[in-house]
Amino acid sequence: MATAASQSWVLGILILLSVLQVVHASWWYLGVASSYQFLAYEVRQSDKILDDACASLQFLQPQQREICNHDVKLLEVISSGAAMGIEECQHQFRDRRWNCTTYNNTSVFGPVLHIKSRETAYIYAISSAGIMYSVTRACAKGELDKCGCDNKVRRLQEERGFQWGGCSDNIRYGARFSKDFVDSVETKQKDHGSMNLWNNGAGRKTIKDQIDIQCKCHGVSGDCSVRICWRKMRNFREIGAALKAKFDGASLVRFDKRRGRLKRVSGKQKRPTRKDLVYLADSPDFCEYNLKYGSLGTRGRQCNKTSYGLDGCTLMCCGRGYQTLVSEEVEDCDCKFYWCCKVVCKKCTNVMEKHYCN
Ligand SMILES: *[C@@H]1O[C@H](CO)[C@@H](O)[C@H](O)[C@H]1NC(C)=O
């Protein structure tokens, strides 16, 4: 039943997407498209054959498109992973000049990707992590045929004080899948390909490092004589935040053409590990409107007058100053309870100040 329903919505999306064929395009678009699920209902009666619909997903690489033919449920899981990456990027960067703007077309993140900057690094890392996360979670829920819980954990040595049991998240399967799906688009021999592969990997390693052990007590009359534990991924929000910290500490690297790999720019720098984010070019300041590198500028953005951080008016507005809008909000206050049974409140007027960049 569930499969039939999910097939029909994916089919709907496919037909919708087949209308929009663009050359420079990416699987990220699956994440944007998933917000149009409602359209699936309208085309439920469609008699278009699935194979044709899959073939029309021109923004996917041929090997990615194969999945669509064989496992429509998996394509749905990938779509949700792509959407998770996009949403998390926008959440983590909501207070920054560049706030992870996306476009309603197959380029998704738009021209910011023209610069091989920290922003590009974050986009790749969070997207790769999103796919790994979504697939791993679907495995644990039993939604996919090819994977389930991680039963190898149980064969680990007995730990002191607990036994492995329950359903451990199969992050190894999720990581392998994400690598196959996401990395397949990149070429290692190119500078940007090398950078993207590195950051894809760093996204996946961040999930691996954030894995928790959760436990449940068993025993007679509620004592904890037996503790059963399993591995569980943290919330995706925490993964996004950990990658945001790595964005701030990202390493500038250069591409060594002869050796075909990335190297530190100077020997004084800390050598980046595979868990770090790396970038090849400095970011623009994103102060002014410039579509060449996807900057919308910060005019009209709300800023925080009392913050010295990047969300503060000085930095957010790039020294151009800001305007203050004052509004009044009426609220209940000083409420008193009278026996019986009445609550009487006064009306208070709060003056709200909001600041916007010039
Ligand atoms: C994106 O494009 C689709 C199809 O062209 C349209 O239905 C949808 O409303 C658009 N969404 C936004 C947020 O502009």
Ligand SMILES: *[C@@H]1O[C@H](CO)[C@@H](O)[C@H](O)[C@H]1NC(C)=O
């Ligand atoms: C997507 O839309 C943005 C903004 O409208 C535009 O700058 C960009 O060229 C478009 N990209 C593609 C691939 O259509």
Ligand SMILES: *[C@@H]1O[C@H](CO)[C@@H](O)[C@H](O)[C@H]1NC(C)=O
């Ligand atoms: C992101 O920034 C642009 C312009 O700088 C602004 O129009 C948009 O509302 C911002 N988005 C969010 C979610 O704050």
Ligand SMILES: *[C@@H]1O[C@H](CO)[C@@H](O)[C@H](O)[C@H]1NC(C)=O
């Ligand atoms: C503004 O920044 C200050 C200091 O960082 C913080 O305490 C406050 O919550 C922020 N206000 C808003 C509306 O974000």
